[in-house]
Amino acid sequence: MAASPEPSAPADAGLWQALGWTPTDDQLAALVDLQEQLRLWNCRVNLTRLVEGDDFWIAQVFDSLWPWVPLLTAPGGVPDGLELIDVGTGGGFPGLALAIALPTARITLVDSVGRKLEAVRAMARSLGLEGRLRLRCERVERTGRARDCRGRFDRAMARAVASAPVVAEYLVPLLKPDGLALLYRGQWGADDQRDLEAAVGVLRAKVDPVQRRDLPAGRGVRHGLWLRPAGPCPAAYPRAVGVPQKTPIAPGAQASAPGA
Numbered sequence: 001m002a003a004s005p006e007p008s009a010p011a012d013a014g015l016w017q018a019l020g021w022t023p024t025d026d027q028l029a030a031l032v033d034l035q036e037q038l039r040l041w042n043c044r045v046n047l048t049r050l051v052e053g054d055d056f057w058i059a060q061v062f063d064s065l066w067p068w069v070p071l072l073t074a075p076g077g078v079p080d081g082l083e084l085i086d087v088g089t090g091g092g093f094p095g096l097a098l099a100i101a102l103p104t105a106r107i108t109l110v111d112s113v114g115r116k117l118e119a120v121r122a123m124a125r126s127l128g129l130e131g132r133l134r135l136r137c138e139r140v141e142r143t144g145r146a147r148d149c150r151g152r153f154d155r156a157m158a159r160a161v162a163s164a165p166v167v168a169e170y171l172v173p174l175l176k177p178d179g180l181a182l183l184y185r186g187q188w189g190a191d192d193q194r195d196l197e198a199a200v201g202v203l204r205a206k207v208d209p210v211q212r213r214d215l216p217a218g219r220g221v222r223h224g225l226w227l228r229p230a231g232p233c234p235a236a237y238p239r240a241v242g243v244p245q246k247t248p249i250a251p252g253a254q255a256s257a258p259g260a
């Protein structure tokens with residue numbers, strides 16, 4: 001096998017300055033290890049094309065962490081023992097980056113593709129994260145109905161998984177009453193906002209003010225949409241496997257959906 005390139009540390013401290021949060025030496029070492037693990041496993045399982053240089057440090061690490069900076073830098077510190085869930089984690093982002101940035105959090109990673117999750121499990125084990133991680137190989141529509149997951153999470157997140165109304169239906173049922181769901185989005189406009197608000201209303205949740213961020217090095221604009229429950233999520237959601245994707249909750253849908 002050809003020798004793998006040396007792990008590249010992030011270009012300079014300016015990356016962290018731009019982010020507004022700086023990892024400790026141990027966290028930085030873990031992120032460098034994560035890149036090495038990703039290289040290793042990406043050769044065996046097609047996880048991601050974003051592995052080298054800025055693709056990793058900006059499009060994976062920075063992009064995973066930026067919406068969390070207010071929590072990471074909260075004056076009172078990050079609460080211990082937060083329960084997080086990353087839905088459609090694929091090659092482990094944003095979940096593994098969060099596991100490194102939040103050293104007391106417990107994180108559940110969900111994906112329906114077993115070979116990806118096995119690679120993520122191996123990466124997590126090598127990084128010493130396994131004790132705080134739980135992996136579920138299943139469709140998230142099932143996760144949202146599982147007794148040990150529904151209503152159990154302080155934070156739920158999904159990046160690059162489906163349209164915003166579909167992801168809202170995946171995430172909101174997983175939240176504790178005071179939990180928050182994060183949708184990572186690229187471009188975001190008034191029509192997107194209208195469609196998301198319609199879906200979120202049906203799920204009995206609300207959309208917080210939108211966060212916006214330009215990634216460094218001209219890597220594009222990102223939006224962070226945080227959702228918070230306004231009441232118990234109707235029992236009808238998430239609907240059966242495949243239904244949210246096939247028939248997203250649309251403007252005009254009633255909050256009292258059948259079976260709710």
Ligand SMILES: C[S@@+](CC[C@H](N)C(=O)[O-])C[C@H]1O[C@@H](n2cnc3c(N)ncnc32)[C@H](O)[C@@H]1O
Pocket residue numbers: 048087088089090091092093094110111112113116138139140141158159160161162
């Ligand atoms: C494009 S990848 C994104 C991976 C990662 N979140 C990222 O940002 O790099 C989407 C992942 O979501 C998973 N996925 C999509 N719909 C899902 C569902 N309903 N339940 C579980 N996993 C799902 C796919 O298997 C895939 O691994």
